[in-house]
Structure formats: structure tokens, C-alpha cells
Amino acid sequence: MLGIKEIASYLPENKISNYDKKEKFDLDDDFIENKIGVKFHCRKNDDEKSSDLCVKAFQNLLKKMTIDISTIDCCIVVTQNPDYNIPHTSAIVHGKLELENECACFDISLGCSGYVYGLSNILAFMQSNNLKNGLLFTSDPYSEIIDDEDKNTNLIFGDGSTVTYIGEDPLYVAKDFSFGTNGKSYKEILCDEKLYMNGRAVFNFTATTIPKYIQKLLKKNDLQDEDIDKYILHQGSKYIVDTIRKRLKVDVSKVPFDMYDYGNTISSAVPMILEKELYNDSSRLLLSAYGIGLSWGSVILEKINLNKEDK
Amino acid sequence: MKATVENIKEIIVEADVLGDVEEMKSDVALSEQGIDSLDVVNVYLLIEEKFDVQIPDEDIDQVKTIDNIVEYVNNKLV
Numbered sequence: 001m002l003g004i005k006e007i008a009s010y011l012p013e014n015k016i017s018n019y020d021k022k023e024k025f026d027l028d029d030d031f032i033e034n035k036i037g038v039k040f041h042c043r044k045n046d047d048e049k050s051s052d053l054c055v056k057a058f059q060n061l062l063k064k065m066t067i068d069i070s071t072i073d074c075c076i077v078v079t080q081n082p083d084y085n086i087p088h089t090s091a092i093v094h095g096k097l098e099l100e101n102e103c104a105c106f107d108i109s110l111g112c113s114g115y116v117y118g119l120s121n122i123l124a125f126m127q128s129n130n131l132k133n134g135l136l137f138t139s140d141p142y143s144e145i146i147d148d149e150d151k152n153t154n155l156i157f158g159d160g161s162t163v164t165y166i167g168e169d170p171l172y173v174a175k176d177f178s179f180g181t182n183g184k185s186y187k188e189i190l191c192d193e194k195l196y197m198n199g200r201a202v203f204n205f206t207a208t209t210i211p212k213y214i215q216k217l218l219k220k221n222d223l224q225d226e227d228i229d230k231y232i233l234h235q236g237s238k239y240i241v242d243t244i245r246k247r248l249k250v251d252v253s254k255v256p257f258d259m260y261d262y263g264n265t266i267s268s269a270v271p272m273i274l275e276k277e278l279y280n281d282s283s284r285l286l287l288s289a290y291g292i293g294l295s296w297g298s299v300i301l302e303k304i305n306l307n308k309e310d311k
Numbered sequence: 312m313k314a315t316v317e318n319i320k321e322i323i324v325e326a327d328v329l330g331d332v333e334e335m336k337s338d339v340a341l342s343e344q345g346i347d348s349l350d351v352v353n354v355y356l357l358i359e360e361k362f363d364v365q366i367p368d369e370d371i372d373q374v375k376t377i378d379n380i381v382e383y384v385n386n387k388l389v
Contacts, residue, residue, distance in 0.1 A: 035349045200352045200368065207356055239349045246327070 002123055002134075003170025003304060007275035008061035009162040010053055011262050015040040018155050025151045032155075033260070037238025041158030041263030043143050049083040051092040053161035054137040058097060061163050067133075069098065074134035074166070075105045076122050078114035078267045080191075080292070081141050082107060093137060104131065111189070112234050112291025113179075114138060114267030115162075116299050120177045122166050134166035138267040147194040156237060157195075158263025162271040171278055172285070175300040178217040182209070182294040189292045205294050206240050211247040214288055217298050225250060228300075229282035234289040235259040235269040244288075266291070314362060314384035319377045322361060326353045337377040358384065 017040050018032045032039060044053060054077060061067065075097075077090040090105035099105075104125070110117050115138055122136045139161035146153055188201040214231075218224065231254055233241050238257060245255045256273050259265075265272060270289045277285065283303045290296035312318075320332045323341075328350035335344050341351050355366050358380060364387040366374060374380045 031347060031349075035347065198368070199349075200355070203349070203352050204356050204359075207353070208360075237349075239353075243353065 001170070001173055001304075002126055002166055002168060003173035004119075004164055004274075004278070004301070005167045005170045006061060006065050006165045007162060007271050007278060008057055008064055009160060009268065009272050009275055010056040010060055011158075011160045011265075012042045012044045012048075012053075014043045014045070015261070016043050021155065025155065027155075035237070035239045036155055037235075037241070037257060037259055038156055038158070038263045039260045041156070042160055042265075044141050044159040048141070050077070050079050050081055050139045050141055050161075051083050051089050051096060053139040053141060053159065054089070054093045054163065055096050057137065057139070057161040057163040058093075058135070061165060065165070067165070070100050071133045072097075072099050072135060073103050073131040074122060074126050075099060075103055075137070076108060076118055076125075076134070077137040077139060078108045078110060078118040079138070079140050080109055080111055080266075081144050089139070090137070104129070110267065110295060111140065111293065112236065112266050112269065113289045113293065113295040113297045114140075115270045116177065116287055116289045116297030117179065117295075118267070119164070119174065119299060120179075120297070123174060126166060132167060136164040136166060138162045138271060140266040140268065142195065142266060145191050145193075145195045150194070150196075152197050152199050153195050156264045158259075158265050160262060160265035160268045160272065162268045162275065164271055170304055172301040173304055175284075175302050176217065176221050178213055178220075178298045180209070180213060180296050185294045188294060202236070202291070202294070203240060203243070206236060206290055207243045207247060209294075210244050210288060210290050210296060213296060214244075214248060214286065214298055217286070217300065221300060223284075223300070228284055228286045229254065230277055230280075230285050231255045232270055232273045232277065232285055232287045234291065235264055235273070236291065237264065312362065313388065314358075314381045316377055316381055318361075319358070319380050322357045323354055326350060326357055328354065335377065337381075340375040341377070342375070362388065364388065
């Protein structure tokens with residue numbers, strides 16, 4: 001059975017401090033730490049592109065496990081800030097990693113919900129085409145589109161990337177997915193030249209829509225809160241994560257928050273948290289990612305041993 | 312249900328945004344009484360949900376104080 005074997009991430013060393021913007025945006029420490037939840041956000045070098053961030057995540061993956069490059073038969077990149085309009089960034093990554101010609105590559109254009117969609121896509125694509133070793137990258141360097149004068153976006157987003165290795169004998173397998181879109185609200189997060197975000201609309205969307213669909217997914221699978229060890233929520237801001245948690249009536253210990261030192265990394269936010277949970281004792285995880293579109297996706301992951309016992 | 316100063320204060324308590332809501336003045340802007348830009352968005356959402364009304368972005372200037380909110384909501388409920 002295919003599933004998640006390993007995850008690695010990359011965060012640029014260059015960090016921007018939100019404490020340095022207190023005067024410019026009329027902020028206090030409480031707002032930075034307890035509302036936004038971003039003290040520093042990572043910024044890539046100007047000459048680095050999305051594919052470069054993918055390569056660096058892959059180099060970190062190689063530090064965790066041995067990979068025979070010749071066996072990689074699927075490579076997907078989730079990004080909305082590709083290296084170029086044409087070609088797809090996954091082809092560039094394919095070239096830079098010197099993957100074999102018999103390797104399927106395509107991009108997925110999604111923002112914050114992208115990891116959950118990407119996970120479903122790579123699992124289904126690999127299963128239906130009998131592929132064995134896949135790489136799912138997330139890399140969306142928002143520093144290229146952030147307006148430095150916009151308080152709504154300037155304080156939150158950071159650059160970063162992840163790679164998830166999909167293969168046989170995994171640590172976690174996907175039990176069930178749930179997806180949704182509210183396309184009538186697409187303008188609430190929009191990038192023409194620079195990024196625009198209607199913070200109130202995005203907050204209302206996440207606070208009302210996400211808890212409802214998480215509960216629906218649990219009910220569909222006949223699961224209760226006590227059956228979920230951790231809820232890994234998209235790290236939109238601390239306020240949003242806290243609000244969803246409170247509306248779900250879930251204990252704070254079950255909802256990791258970890259973006260203080262690097263910011264909201266868009267589609268990389270969920271796998272960055274998941275990477276830290278992979279070897280913990282959790283048997284069952286619920287991932288939920290939401291944002292641009294407005295779009296959302298959730299998935300229940302089960303540790304493979306639990307899955308075997310169930311059978 | 313009509314909006315009153317008391318039930319708007321109850322919503323502010325529910326939003327978990329301020330220590331002592333009883334001390335809040337109903338004729339002073341929420342933003343001047345310790346409710347920041349994120350908290351106020353949460354308060355507006357709870358009001359929308361409790362009273363089943365919409366407060367569009369263009370009406371935000373009409374709901375700065377508790378008194379403003381009470382009047383705005385009750386006008387919508389008529």
C-alpha cells in the first residue's frame with residue numbers, strides 16, 4: 001500500500017523580524033506573538049526560484065534516508081509561484097535532480113489547501129499507473145508577490161518548501177479525504193501584480209467552513225474527537241488556528257502551532273508540522289488545509305500498524 | 312431576538328477578547344477599549360451568527376461602538 005514514508009523541509013536562513021515592523025504597522029508584542037503568531041518569517045535569496053527551494057528540501061530528505069534516484073517515477077510540485085509560466089516547475093526539478101526519463105511530472109496550482117490535494121493526487125495517480133516511488137513537493141515563495149506596505153500580508157507569509165516521499169511500506173496511509181471550494185469568493189485572496197487578502201473574509205471563511213467540514217469528515221468515518229491524536233491545521237495565523245480549535249472544542253495539546261520562527265509557508269505549512277509528528281506516538285491524524293480559492297481539503301491519516309491491526 | 316447592550320457584551324465575552332467586559336463603555340469604539348483588529352472581526356462574525364444578519368465590509372464604519380452595533384442590528388431585524 002502506498003503512503004507517506006518520509007518528509008523533509010527547507011527554510012531559508014535569511015529571516016525578517018516582525019518586531020522591526022512594530023512602528024511601521026503600529027504593532028505590539030502581544031499582537032505579534034499571540035494573534036499573528038509570526039515573530040520571524042523566512043525570505044529566500046532573490047536569485048532563488050521555486051525549483052531551487054524544492055531541490056534544497058530534497059537534499060534535506062537525503063540526509064534522512066537513502067534514495068535511489070533511478071527509482072523515482074513520479075514528481076509533483078504544488079505551487080502558484082512557479083519558476084516560469086511555461087514550463088511546469090516539476091520538469092525543472094526533474095532536470096535539477098537528474099531523475100530518470102521514465103518519471104511522470106506535473107504541477108498542481110493550489111495555495112494553502114495544496115498539500116492535501118497534492119497528497120490525494122499523487123496517491124491516486126501512482127496507484128492507477130502502478131508507480132512505486134513518488135516525490136510530492138510544496139514550494140510557494142510568496143516573497144515574490146508580497147507588498148511591503150501591506151500589513152495584511154507582509155507580516156504573515158514566509159518562504160519555505162517541503163518534499164514528501166510516497167512509497168510502499170509507509171509510516172502513514174490516507175484513510176479518507178474531503179475537499180471543497182467556494183469559488184464565488186475567489187477575489188478575497190488574489191494576486192494580479194501583488195498579493196491582496198481580505199483578512200475579514202478569510203477569517204469568516206475559515207472560522208465557519210473548516211470546523212463544519214472537519215466534523216463532517218469525522219462523522220462520515222464514524223470517528224470522534226478522542227479517535228484523533230492530533231489535528232494538523234494550516235498555519236494561517238495563530239488567531240485562525242486558535243479559532244478553529246475553539247470551535248471544534250478540541251484540547252490545545254492536540255493542535256500543534258509552529259510558525260513563530262518562519263511564518264505561513266502556504267502549501268508547505270501542513271507538511272512542515274506533519275514532518276515533526278511522523279515519529280511521534282500518534283495513531284491517527286487529521287490534516288486540514290484551507291485558503292486561496294477559497295479552497296479547502298482535509299484528510300485522515302492512519303499509522304500503518306494501526307491499519308494492519310484493524311484488518 | 313433584539314440586540315441589546317447586554318447581549319452584545321455577552322458576545323464579546325464569548326469571543327474571548329477582553330478581561331472585564333462589564334467595564335466597557337457602550338458609546339466608545341471597541342478599538343479604543345482593547346479590542347484589536349482581529350478580535351473585532353471575530354466579534355462581528357459572532358454577531359452575524361447570533362442574529363442571522365450580515366455586516367458587509369462597507370458598513371463597518373457603522374458598527375464601531377456597542378451602541379452602534381445594537382442600533383445597526385435592530386435596524387436589520389426590522
